[in-house]
Amino acid sequence: MTIEAPLLVGYYRCTDILFHYHESLKNSRETIQLQKILGRDAILHPRHPLAADSAKGIQTYIGTFHDGQARLLFSSAQVDYLRYWMHAMKLTDNLIPLPYSDCMFLLNSTMCPIESNLATVVPAVLETLGALSYTSKKLGRMNQSLKEKPLLVPRRATFERVRTLWNAKKGVWCAVNFAAWEVDHTAISDFGWSLIRWEFESGVEVTERGHLVVEANQKYKTTELENGGDYELVSKATLKQKISDLFSRLNQYAPIFLVSNDSKGDLKYLGSKDLQIPLPNAVFQLPQASPAEGLFVVEPAELFDALTGSGDMDIDHDLERICKHLNISSGPVCNAATDAKRILQVLRSMASGPQLDTQREERWPDLVKAEVGVEFPNFEEDLEGCFPPQKF
Secondary structure (H helix, E strand, C coil): CCCCCCCEEEEEEHHHHHHHHHHHCCCHHHHHHHHHHCCCCCCCCCCCCCECCCCCCEEEEEEEECCCCEEEEEEHHHHHHHHHHHHHCCCCCCCCCCCCHHHEEEEECCCCCCCCCEEEEEEEEECCHHHHHHHHHHHHHHHHHHHCCCCHHHHHHHHHHHHHHHHCCCCEEEEEEEEECCCCCCCEEEEEEEEEEECCCCCCEEEEEEEEEEHHHCCCCCCCCCCCCCCEEECHHHHHHHHHHHHHHHHHHCCEEEECCCHHHHHHHHCCCCCCCCCCCEECCCCCCCCCCCEEEECHHHHHHHHHCCCCCCCCCCHHHHHHHCCCCCCCCCCHHHHHHHHHHHHHHHHCCCCHHHHHHHHCCCCEECCCEECCCHHHHCCCCCCCCCCC
8 A cells, every 4th residue: 555645733722723823932912912803802703713714704623633522623724823913914013923832733644653642533614702602611511421331432433534534535435245145155146335435636426336136045035126236147256356346446546445335244245265356455444534545335224323323332234224214215226236236325424425424413403412412203213114203
């Protein structure tokens, strides 16, 4: 894998900048001017140096540390621009000094082994001072809740990294799925894939689906087929060659994000003696920014657990349940290809949405519990129709 040059970005706590930065200045005039420009009457002005570029409000960031604790932040670039802006506006005779380096937190945006204080950083535009105060207090309550769910911390970090990588529109996201005979899982009945990538220059989205049905194994498990759906009836040898060709083509659009509802099982199938397509360089830890190459494994079920606030030891991989809660249609036919399509739809639904906590509240505004979790009523968790919906 090609290693990119380290990209370190600095951030300061909003409270340090708004309420304590001026205390570090020795010049009384500079202190007063900084207090004024960061005061209630000035900070919401649309031409304020901390204002968002394309939206009304203050540009901030929600930074999550490796222990899961989150804080409202300003970037070091914002603070630097504030200094130059004040000097250009003749509010200060000289550039005011930067805050103490001890106050700055670092984010390493590559996979280089350089110390980084922050796990993820996502932008957040706050339109009012009330929103600033509310968000800060809300993060405090969330931090307390996360202390009780330590397994939720890495899942939330993965969720935000997937959002960042998806919105970069680089590489290829390919969902794969195997179906096999329940009695003998080595008897693969069919294999399906569904992918999304973007043209390098135009950014135009390109989609592709495929369905390979193993003729010899239909006597063990008959594959359901969609009316008018495309599929190819293949031998075992052709299945191996077709899947090998698929991964060869994916390499042209690297990095590859392999989307799976059961990565352990799918990787086992790929590396089996029948297929012999091992992926020894598959990486389960996602980078902060899209790399030039590499193959990264993504499980939408892990993202769903992060979104719903599940801190259980075992991740729930029930695709039907996940689709139901995300309002993704299952369709009348279930096979490897339709499941691959739904797996990618699940991933896209969450990855293309807003920041995790905002997204959760937008999806289930009446079901959010303890700031970080969702409590579904029995009838919404019921996949067999045993519980009638509540009457209001």
